Amino acid sequence: MSGPLKVCCIGAGYFGLFHRDAWTRINGAELVACCDNDIEQARKAQVPAYDDVDAMVRETSPDIVDIITPPDTHFGLIEKLIHAGVKTIICQKPFCVSGAQARQAAELAQQSGVRLIVHENFRFQPWFRAMKTVLHDGRLGEVQNFTFRLRTGDGQGPDAYLERQPYFQTMERFLIHETAIHYIDVFRFLFGEPTSIYADLRKLNPALAGEDAGHFIFGFENGMRAVFDGNRHLDHASHNTRLTFGEALLEGTKGCVRLSGDGSLVLRSFGAMEETMLLKPQIWTGFAGNSVHALQSHVVECVLRGETPENTAREYQANLELEEAIYRSDESGMRIKL
Known part of the structure; x- marks a missing residue:
């Protein structure tokens, strides 16, 4: 061409x-x-x-x-x-x-x-790509827990989201359907397919039609758990709460990796006090660690090479099925086996 x-x-x-x-x-x-x-x-x-x-x-x-x-x-x-x-x-x-x-x-x-x-650009955020490398290298041993705490701090009051994305207020399914779908995809990118789901969702802002806080837990065949803890009312320590959207901790038997709101990623070996910097905080061009650019660049490279990109519409169906399972779990109050 x-x-x-x-x-x-x-x-x-x-x-x-x-x-x-x-x-x-x-x-x-x-x-x-x-x-x-x-x-x-x-x-x-x-x-x-x-x-x-x-x-x-x-x-x-x-x-x-x-x-x-x-x-x-x-x-x-x-x-x-x-x-x-x-x-x-x-x-x-x-x-x-x-x-x-x-x-x-x-x-x-x-x-x-x-x-x-x-x-689906969140899996292209540099901190999640770096976590994937750490997992691949086996530096954490047996991985047992992952927690992501979403704290955007933009959901309080009757005017929440009106200036930027006003349609957020009228979405009957909000936190999971609009926001946490990103983390469903991230969890699958990092750990593969879950075998169970438990969810507990709630609506804190009466100005919204849908839920804006809640938890879901993915269980995996090896016993590992991945937890999404989301609350758009609360914030985290960051000059820009929409850089990382929150904080994360990835824990294994040989060490853990911690993501902070400035985009830094550090590794601490089991039993150690000192931490090793994996990804330094920096000023990123574009959205959320330049993740939109990374996704679109990936698509261009795949087109030019005749390869299949990540997140094809067919592969993405699994995310939508897991989203539906989260809402079913919340409605039933029960853990759902997949």
Whole structure:
């Protein structure tokens, strides 16, 4: 293929800024157009602007289309792009409006020979990639516990989320469906497939339709437990609580790894007092450790090499099934075996 891959974005809202910034910094890709129902918003991307997806695809012939729109638009756009001949599609999460619709989108893409990737960027955060390396190297011995404490500190009061993402207030399923889906994916990335789930969720802010705090525990075949402890009312020690979104502790029989709110990652050997720095705090470009850039770069590399990216729509179905199991566990008050 001669020249960079041509990329088009659909959606010019708040989070689209992070996508467009990342595309401008990726070797091998060029952002050639942006589409939004509000063409004035699309023009802010400083590339050719459209308010008609069909016209944009017809006139630019993109190699990759990046969908950054609400879930109720996903399936229709995916179907339209596949029929238009687009061969690689990235779609933001929450992915489609239901597990059934997500499966339908994945099947349509597979039947059409189209790469359909869910934009699940948290597993691309540098601290989780570093944890994966530590696990692979066996430096922690037998891993027994992982805890992630989500503390964004942005959920108090009647105006919570209105300035940035107002639709958060009306989501009937919020903490798990919108936010913790990231950590479902991270837990699977780090540890594989769980064998059981227990969840206890709650709504603290009466201005919201959905839950904004709660816990879930993944059990694994080897006896390990991974715990998500989320509360959007509370914060953690960080100049930017949306850098890491919280703090984490990964514990094994030979040592532990600790993630702090400044993005630093340290290793302490079992029985020791001193810690070894694995990842120093730094000023990151882009969103949450430059994770949007990392995901999109990964997709570009896979397209150029003819490889299968992480988080294909078909592989992502497991995340959605686990999300449903979390809500069932909360409703029933019971631990669910998978």
